[in-house]
Amino acid sequence: MKVLMKGNEALCEGAIRAGCRFFAGYPITPQNEVPEYMSWRLPEVGGHFVQAESEVAAINMIFGAASTGVRSMGSSSSPGISLKQEGISYCAGADIPFLIANVMRGGPGLGNIAGAQGDYFQSTRGGGHGDYKLFVMAPQGVQDMIDFPTHCYEIAYKYRVPAMILADGIIGQMMESIEMKTPEIDPKNLKEPDWALGINNTGRPKRRVTSYDLREGMLEKMVLERVKRYRELEKEVLWEEKMTEDAEIILVAYGTSARVSATAVKMAREKGIKAGLFRPITLSPFPKKRLFELASKTKDFMAVEMSLGQMVEDLRLSINGKANVHLHAKPGGSLIAPEEVFDSIIKVTKEGVKDYATIK
Amino acid sequence: MQLLNERPKSLLDVSMHYCPGCGHGIVHRLVAEVMDELNIREKTIFVAPVGCAVFADTYFNCDAIQGPHGRGPAIATGIKRAKPDSIVVSYQGDGDLASIGMAETVHSAARNENITIIFINNAIYGMTGGQMAPTTLIGQKATTCIYGRDPKVNGYPIRICELLSSLEGTRYAERTTVHNVAGVVKTKNAIKKAFQNQVNGIGFSIVEVLSMCPTNWGVRADNPSEATKYINDQMVKIFPPGVYKDVK
Amino acid sequence: MPKQGKIEVNEERCKGCYLCVSVCPNKCLEKSDKFSKTGYYPASYKGSGCIACMSCAKICPDLAIKVYEL
Incomplete structure (x- = not known):
């Protein structure tokens, strides 16, 4: 069955089909439909939405939620994504997978609210501080917006890297007729990752989500372990x-x-x-x-x-x-x-x- | 012969990195004792800050996360919303909570997030080497105000309990000290209440603890009266201990 | 009759801040004259006078003190 949907809304529905149950966001054009849609849609499926006080707070709410193994998502547009870079770097450094969408607008600075592709470097080179990479997918239409979240979560959890959907204002705002093809994933059927923070009544060792290690040579070891996964990730091109x-x-x-x-x-x-x-x-x-x-x-x-x-x-x-x-x-x-x-x-x-x- | 004080199970048996005479160790123990007493260790998720308590995620015997400077309340929000059955505590210093993370602090209180915040106020940046904090007293020397904090240049110290108690979402705010035994006992009771509130679903609870930093205050670490006197004679005047908000 | 107690200081954990010494009502703790492995002159129990009030253990930032009731 075909449905007519706006890109930003299709992105949300795609994420929910992929098992996303937490979203925190902040208003910014041209991605406003994303937090708006999530605010009513997530509670319908037992998920949680928070309108954050800032982009910075939003990404850290996602960091917290994603650390518990719950499929989490954030979205913003160019200036907002810049603000989130610290948090994205922490997630990458702590190997916490989540999905972030950048519905790009013209820049630099406040720029304008039209679609643009000026955040390519920021998205593909890491974006924040330190040595890390994201898995980045580029949709070219509304069908991709609904299809990509499933693949992004799959890859993000497999390799423990944050995933980004790099869209633009045009794709976010346009309406197209699409099919809902991706399977609906019930998060209850997903296996809890062995790194997820949570209730520990089994006596398992404590789990730590952290991006730091001050001991001599240990951060290097941590980064090099990650590089192995980045090399493996190459085959997902x-x-x-x-x-x-x-x-x-x-x-x-x-x-x-x-x-x-x-x-x-x-x-x-x-x-x-x-x-x-x-x-x-x-x-x-x-x-x-x-x-x-x-x-x-x-x-x-x-x-x-x-x-x-x-x-x-x-x-x-x-x-x-x-x-x-x-x-x-x-x-x-x-x-x-x-x-x-x-x-x-x-x-x-x-x-x-x-x-x-x-x-x- | 009976041992009167067992080490709390919620605190791992490791040496902590804090300087001699620092109050963090006292508060760590109190938090751990409360976790033991309320039997919540298995469901507590500890949020460690950036600052002197950055390594706290390795000291507590529970799941833990270490996040960006000041973002503890946002991280705690995400965890608590995603896993409502967990007990989430964000442990923060004054630079973390009252400066770079002020927005997260205020808004988590405004949303009445059902989380517990332990706020260590020692009126100085510790980990970075004694710079002026948002809570540094007027006249207090710091490495970024070497002649003492001058309100004309640096403004005035921020009173967090007073500020947060004006918000409807704040359910419990108390300021205590750990510079003497009576203060330690009160601090433990306050921490216990702040956790009980979360267990009982009452909501946003914060305990502000006035704490010693002999190293960065430039007082002797081996003469505890120098640091405790500073709290007793100076800090409590600007930051009076007491219950600022207690909504049942 | 007051309680009788005994204090044990873990010398490797003690950092020599002497908060315990300062709060002891019976002045039964003192600065040791022996250097510890970790580089401090730890607090030490004088051997008598403890009334098991727990003040020292309550203020110790390093969980270095054990108090026994005899």
Whole structure:
């Protein structure tokens, strides 16, 4: 059965289907539907919602709740996510899995409330202090918003890393017809993790949730143990390809930019230009091996992003000099038009511009 | 011959890192004794702060979490909401609770979270080396006000019990001291009440304990009267002990 | 007749703050003249005078004192 839903609300329903039973949040546009929806929906399924006094308090409520093994979630938009970074770093340092959504808006600073992709670095490089990574998924529409939470929780709990859904204001606000495909998980059927804080009437050893160790060399040991899990996490990389087999140029884009790029690829194909689309679904880990493979037959790649050229750096690292990497960038919370991207395709394929970079 | 004081089971038999004459150890023991007496050790989750008590998560014989500076009440909120049957205590110092974590303190009280807060007020930042705290007295010397706290530059000390008692959500707020035996006994009774309130679902309870910090007050650690005198003669004037709120 | 007691100080846990010495009503605790393994002159029981009032144990920050009633 298909239902018409707004991206932000689908995200909530997806999280609840995935067993989320705790949410703490703070109002910020364009993600306000998330705390609003959770405030009435979570109590219906026996969960808990807290409107926190700040983004900082919200992430720490999530830290507390998630430490008890309850599937917990937070959401915010760019400036709010910046405020949460300390708490996210603590969760990562204490190996506490949870789900956080960033419905990105234009920045830096207060910026604007339109959709943007300027938080790519923040999301894929850790974001807060210290050596850590998140598992980051990039939805490109409302269907992804409802589907991704299930996968995020699965990966987050398997590897004990926080997971992030990196959406943007457009995906959060748009309404689309979707299917509820993911199974409904009853948290009662989930096994309690062996690290979860709680009532200890079995005489098990006490459990500690902590990110510190001041003893000589012990923090290094703790971080290196985590690095092993990050290496394992690499195999959870996901991507999608369209018409890349014979492509002379491959556009690389995620989220809203991927949808715009898909239209531009279609326009190019109609004009006889062999364009393809590569859409990273996970941004961390980034599909670098596959991109490197593709670079052996395709000579031109172009990052298309609603930011000042952030994802293009991962693309360059993946291609590692094996092909040309171009950039079509649009910062400031403005939507990219397919025609602009098409123009950039022409510049590279027909006019042969080397190291093409346009910041529109 | 009968031993009169067993070590509480809720406190692990390890040496604590606190400086000589510091009051944290006394309050740790009192919290542990109360946990034993109320038989809540198995369901208590201890929230340790950033500051001198950062290692408290290793001392108590119960599940524990150590969180960011000042965020104890938010973490405790998350735990208590997610696991309502647990007993959650947030143990915090003055910098943690009254400065960087003031918003979390005030709002957890305003929400009447059913949690227990143990607040150690020694009027100084201990772990970082004696900087001025939100509760540092006027004229008191600290490493960030070496000539003494000057209200023209540094403002005035914050009275947490008085402030929180103005909130409807606060159910119990009492200030005690641990600078003499009578104070220790009162502190234990207050801590017991603060935990009992949580067990009985009464709600947000806080005990503020005036405590010694000989190291950072710059007084002799081997002459306890110097530190206890400071509490007795100076601190209680600004922070009078007593029950500030007690809603049944 | 007052109770009779005995005090044991765990020298390895005592940090020499002498809060116990200061609160003892019978002045039956004192600073030891022997250096402890942990680097302090611990408090020590004089050997007599304890009335098992528990004051020392109640104020000791390091749980270093055991009080017995004889």
